Amino acid sequence: DVKVTQSSRYLVKRTGEKVFLECVQDMDHENMFWYRQDPGLGLRLIYFSYDVKMKEKGDIPEGYSVSREKKERFSLILESASTNQTSMYLCASSLPQGGFGNQPQHFGDGTRLSIL
Amino acid sequence: DAKTTQPNSMESNEEEPVHLPCNHSTISGTDYIHWYRQLPSQGPEYVIHGLTSNVNNRMASLAIAEDRKSSTLILHRATLRDAAVYYCILKVSNFGNEKLTFGTGTRLTIIP
Numbered sequence: 001d002v003k004v005t006q007s008s009r010y011l012v013k014r015t016g017e018k019v020f021l022e023c024v025q026d027m028d029h030e031n032m033f034w035y036r037q038d039p040g041l042g043l044r045l046i047y048f049s050y051d052v053k054m055k056e057k058g059d060i061p062e063g064y065s066v067s068r069e070k071k072e073r074f075s076l077i078l079e080s081a082s083t084n085q086t087s088m089y090l091c092a093s094s095l096p097q098g099g100f101g102n103q104p105q106h107f108g109d110g111t112r113l114s115i116l
Numbered sequence: 117d118a119k120t121t122q123p124n125s126m127e128s129n130e131e132e133p134v135h136l137p138c139n140h141s142t143i144s145g146t147d148y149i150h151w152y153r154q155l156p157s158q159g160p161e162y163v164i165h166g167l168t169s170n171v172n173n174r175m176a177s178l179a180i181a182e183d184r185k186s187s188t189l190i191l192h193r194a195t196l197r198d199a200a201v202y203y204c205i206l207k208v209s210n211f212g213n214e215k216l217t218f219g220t221g222t223r224l225t226i227i228p
Contacts, residue, residue: 004159031214043160043218050214058215090159097214101148101207102167105216107159 004108019078023091032074033092081115120204125223136189138204146209153200199226
């Protein structure tokens with residue numbers, strides 16, 4: 001089974017801090033994704049990466065950056081954390097679609113981040 | 117992206133079959149139908165996907181209408197561990213369009 005591991009289940013940080021969320025997958029997947037999940041808003045895509053050192057903005061990239069130096073690892077960075085970034089953050093990975101929509105995404109269990 | 121419509125919530129008795137409906141009347145010919153579920157305090161979990169034909173796997177079955185405007189996820193014998201939010205998602209078959217767009221899903225409650 002695919003395993004996507006997020007470094008922390010719970011994290012508490014202060015406003016203005018630089019925050020790193022780490023994600024590792026063990027299935028050699030090219031694609032990796034960062035989502036955030038908020039009540040009433042569902043999951044929203046922040047960034048995704050389709051290869052090492054490659055990244056694409058998702059629907060809500062403002063206030064975030066990402067890093068993918070190795071294929072198995074995808075990091076989400078909050079440059080200067082703010083209270084409106086308090087949320088559940090979910091990482092996922094998948095094989096590339098190759099023009100067909102048949103590749104499932106595999107998710108980690110999430111990091112619940114609180115910004116005080 | 118084409119939109120899906122699901123009931124907000126459903127209840128089912130333990131050990132009985134569950135049929136979770138999804139309407140997707142604006143689906144295009146190459147969109148795949150995916151189902152995910154999210155158990156409490158966990159990330160979403162892939163359940164099943166299909167294009168035109170009905171599909172079965174160890175978790176569930178997916179029945180797709182002939183006109184593809186609706187589909188039904190079938191859990192053959194619900195257990196308490198199946199209590200979760202179930203999401204029906206259309207995945208576009210385009211190069212570079214890798215994302216999933218989650219709606220609000222159906223919250224399934226299993227009654228012991």
